[in-house]
Amino acid sequence: MRSIEAWLFADRVGLANWLGVKISNMPTLPESILDPKQNLAQIAAKSRQRELKSRLMARPEDGAIVGPEYGAAIFEFIDRHWDVESAIKGALSPSLLKAATRISELRDRL
Template sequence: MTVDMLVEGPTDEVVARKVIQFCGHTPGIVYGKKGWHYIREKLDGFGIRAFYGNPILVLIDFMDSGLTCPPEIRKWVRSPHPRFLVRAVVREIESWILADQQGVAKFLGISPTVIPREPEKLENPKQTLVNLARRSRRRKLRNDMIPSPGTSGIVGPGYVARIQEMIYGYWNVQVAAESSISLKRCIERLRLLE
């Protein structure tokens, strides 16, 4: 089955594609990539689209939502439909990435023991991932993922490209789901699609 995606940005897109494929579906059209405010504003319209067209997987970084618990995001959907999968990523998409300690460690060339075991409890998973990249012995990787000194960015210029490389070459969805409840629930929900 083809599953479309509504995501905050390019990092979320690559993870969504991999998760959809893992669940035996085909990734379809990608919508959004304009931040969570766009998703919040357009959510009802995409719900209607899912009713009449392909199912849509919506990924929202929970830490961006301003809500107190992930299930509250469901309140944003006025007309729930089984083909409209609105999922809260606890805390943000990098939490799901960090949940595969071995894959991240292998990609960065660092010990898996330095990667936090409970990524959904991290205050800032993206910053944690960037800080782990600082430990890498691969200079080009560090230069791509880490912001240059004196810049205001929180990630380096090649961050998204390196995340894509990690997701497609090293990240194991099944392993990550064992350390991420929100990823596990997303997978369970995707597998229910008919």
């Protein structure tokens, strides 16, 4: 897995709603994306939410891949909106399913 964004993409409906974009903009094979962080920022460019868009998108003059508040915005999504159960059940991210299974096994042993 390349980044946490691949796991976030696994909650297609939740992420699309948070970004304010159509679900058809969400990838169906998130772990096959070469640069999930840049892909998420590109999808954010289609957002109808100006404030969120400015937080996630890079400014051309900065030479960055993502916006200045990208990390904070992503943590906000994870904390308040990400439906990890839906992401796991959707089976779009095998590594997320594997991690959740291992955590469950560890919890059961303790």
